[in-house]
Amino acid sequence: xTQPTLEGVDHPAQDQEAQVEHGAHPTEAKYxxxxxxxxxxxxxxxxxxxxxxxxxxxxxxxxxxAAIKFVMVVAYFMHLKFDNKLLRRLFITGFVLASFVxxxxxxxxxxxxx
Amino acid sequence: xxxKEKSLAHEEPVTPAPEHHHATNTGLxxxxxxxxxxxxxxxxLFGALISTYFLYRGRSLSGPTTEDIYDIPYTSVSxxxxxxxxxxxxxxxxxxxxxxxxxxRVWLLATALLGASFIAGQVYEFTSFxxxxxxxxxxxxxxxxxxxxxxxxxxxxxxxxxxxxxxxxSLRGSLTQERSEVVEIAGLYxxxxxVVWIVIFTVVYLIxx
Numbered sequence: 156x157t158q159p160t161l162e163g164v165d166h167p168a169q170d171q172e173a174q175v176e177h178g179a180h181p182t183e184a185k186y187x188x189x190x191x192x193x194x195x196x197x198x199x200x201x202x203x204x205x206x207x208x209x210x211x212x213x214x215x216x217x218x219x220x221a222a223i224k225f226v227m228v229v230a231y232f233m234h235l236k237f238d239n240k241l242l243r244r245l246f247i248t249g250f251v252l253a254s255f256v257x258x259x260x261x262x263x264x265x266x267x268x269x
Numbered sequence: 270x271x272x273k274e275k276s277l278a279h280e281e282p283v284t285p286a287p288e289h290h291h292a293t294n295t296g297l298x299x300x301x302x303x304x305x306x307x308x309x310x311x312x313x314l315f316g317a318l319i320s321t322y323f324l325y326r327g328r329s330l331s332g333p334t335t336e337d338i339y340d341i342p343y344t345s346v347s348x349x350x351x352x353x354x355x356x357x358x359x360x361x362x363x364x365x366x367x368x369x370x371x372x373x374r375v376w377l378l379a380t381a382l383l384g385a386s387f388i389a390g391q392v393y394e395f396t397s398f399x400x401x402x403x404x405x406x407x408x409x410x411x412x413x414x415x416x417x418x419x420x421x422x423x424x425x426x427x428x429x430x431x432x433x434x435x436x437x438x439s440l441r442g443s444l445t446q447e448r449s450e451v452v453e454i455a456g457l458y459x460x461x462x463x464v465v466w467i468v469i470f471t472v473v474y475l476i477x478x
Contacts (some may be wrong), residue, residue: 183363190356197352201345204475214476221471225464232359232460234453239297242305249309253316266323 180234189231196220304454308461315465318420322413322473329408338401339474340394347390348470351425354383355463358432358456368446374439377452380459381432384425391422414473421469424462431455 200220203213230236235243361376405415438444
């Protein structure tokens, strides 16, 4: 029995999508710029830790900054911004599922209640 | 109809570049697809550990707590080191994609060394916590903290093993430009470990109880 392959079989839609969604990666200069922004955001986070703003505002800012750093690493260093849609969906599905499951779990147990 | 076929023949070819085309149903590399699926599942693993930490924080009845033992400046430096290792990792990928094997080895080794520095910092931190009376069995905070950061440390250590294996393969000439995807997949794992630390650093260290 021969192994099925795609050679000689037309899958124009898939091929087109693979090509369209697999764009060029950023340049090295871009990577360095992203790293500098990440370092700066980390410095801001640490600075916020030592400020005397309201706890709720500080926590919201810290979570926001962490979310920006998360997205920057995933989008630029992991190339998810430039890669195939299917890869993006796979990761986002896992991440969203985890977020909903555990936030729901913690809410059920009253963790975020005063 | 014939005119339409002729005009299609003059359009841009729809076949992707050889290094991007894979003879699979999705047109994507199975290995890369598997790594992304694995990373998606890792979100659930670390989500469980972070949730457990949230559930237990501030509920310890005895022993040291976060305010007593955290050294934020020290952990900030560790976080910066791990963040910069993501830069060196992506520079290693860029090097192999353009066939620069010498720089590939330099950046792979730099990434492994930065990762090892992070782990050394974590070992020092764990040791100092234990000296101050916080072990995995002391209280709820100790249990959830050591399990969460310990699991992350194991992931970083596995990443270092991967990087050193790639460095060794490159030294022996087995890691060529055509196999750059191997470095890309190892890089995905490494960046994910970095992304998890971004979350841990914020929710465990910076957000007060």
